[in-house]
Amino acid sequence: MTSQLARDQRESKQGRSTESQGEFQEIKAKLDARRLLAELSQSHGVIPDKYEVTKAKDGSDRIKAGTRNLNVSDFLTKELNMPWKDAAKTLRDSYARQRGREPEQEAKREPRRQLWGEFQEQRRTRAQQQRTAQWDEQRTRERERRDAIKKEFYAKRSKAQSDRSMKPAERKAAVSVARMERLAKEAALRERVKIEREQLKTEQRKPAREQYRDFLTEKAQAGDEQALAELRRMRPEPTDKDKATDAQVKPAERQADQDRAPLHRAPAITYQVARNGDVTYQRDGRDMLRDAGRSVHMLQQDAQTIETGLRLAQQKFGSKLALSGPQDFQEKAARIAAEAGLKVEFSDQRLNKIMQERRAQLDAEKAREAEARKLAQDFAKQREQEKAKAKEPAAPAGPQKAQEQPAPAIESKAPNTEQGRYTGEVEAVDAQHVYQRRGQDVIRHDRKHFNEAPQPGDQVQVTYRQGKATVKNQGREIDNDHSHGL
Secondary structure (H helix, E strand, C coil): CHHHHHHCCCCCCHHHHHHHEEEEEEEHHCHHHHHHHHHHHHHHHCCCCHCEECCCCCCCEEECCCEEECCCHHHHHHHHHCCHHHHHHHHHHHHHHHHHHHHHHHHHHHHHHHHHHHHHHHHHHHHHHHHHHHHHHHHCCCHHHHHHHHHHHHHHHHHHCCCCCCCCCHHHHHHHHHHHHHHHHHHEEEEHHHHHHHHHHHCCCHHHHHHHHHHHHHHCCCHHHHHHHHHHCCCCCCCCCCCCCCCEEECCCCCCCCCCCCCCCCCCCEEECCCCCCEEEEEEEEEEEECCCCEEEECCCCCCHHHHHHHHHHHHHCCEEEECCCCHHHHHHHHHHHHHCCCEEEEHHHHHHHHHHHHHHHHHHHHHHHHHHHHHHHHHHHHHHHHHCCCCCCCCCCCCCCCCCCCCCCCCCCCCCCCCEEEEEEECCCCCCEEECCCCCEEEEEHHHHHCCCCCCCCCEHHHHHCCEEEEECCCEEECCCCCCC
């Protein structure tokens, strides 16, 4: 107590010394106490409705705290026990905002004021109803559990008393045991109820700041992005460094606004909002991503999750991203960024190189596929021309066998003729080979394995066993085992 008085006297003296300069005399005379209380409600959990604002004879505001009418300076140091250094800064900042606030700054603060007002209104209208409902629910659960214990005891007692296979002494002992079990269960229930009631009392005595956080969490869970932004604003700075093993994406450069897209919405994705403002996204009931405000954590590392996480990070932080976590995750993410066509840049140049190399591979594959499609189209056009010629009247010299046109050179691979199976679409046919698309490769089969030449676009399956081939074409099986060895 002595030390507290000494501190008050010391800080009061320090305050008077500072106030002698005139700055704080002006602040005490002109600062709007209601404005100060509203700001303290968000920074220190003060409940404005608890205090009445009056006017002193000199026209300055006074805040009534119990039996005391305190000026704004004394309210901070005596009612809130705030050190003078912190109180002075609070007074300066509040007065500066009061004097110099601009329309756009006022508009920017509007959601916070609106949310706080909505919270206060809800507390007034719903608080008592909610407390009554919680106690009613608690008593109902207690009664149900007591009734269940009684019901179990009565059933055991009835069974023992009606069991004529037991001797009277045994029936009496069985009832006694059932009664003792009932007593033990009722004692355990009483202890449990005591704990539950204390927890409920603690919950109902929760400070206004914690109730406000719960209010914001509920609204954010329902999709209110202003509530989520406010929830994150209230979150204390992290004290632990992110683990190096966490797979996550952060902005490569400091961001002025980290909540460009507070909630990511996509089909089949649900989310849960935590009380600290973290948003955990789920797919099929499994946690996949966590938006922690300043970073996006990958809780799964499949390709779909990584792509979704990168897109979310790009929405939040822009195109410059920093990856952390295991090296294999970072490299996989760089390749997926290329495959998804994301226009991003990583802070690690090694990852940028991996992304660029993967893009080059994809471009080359697209070029090969385009070339193969063009060849198929050319062969299809050639077939149509041959069919058109076949319908023309025959020349007097008699029918002539159509000569096959030499095919352009096609990049292809030879099959494994000892043991292999190849299924895919026919790309082209020439005098020596049938060219079949299989994934990213083109397989070259000898024409002698085909009794009938397939058409480009046909789906065929060629199976090799010890140098012999079996061909299936559009449901027709052509077995060449007896005729064509290699």
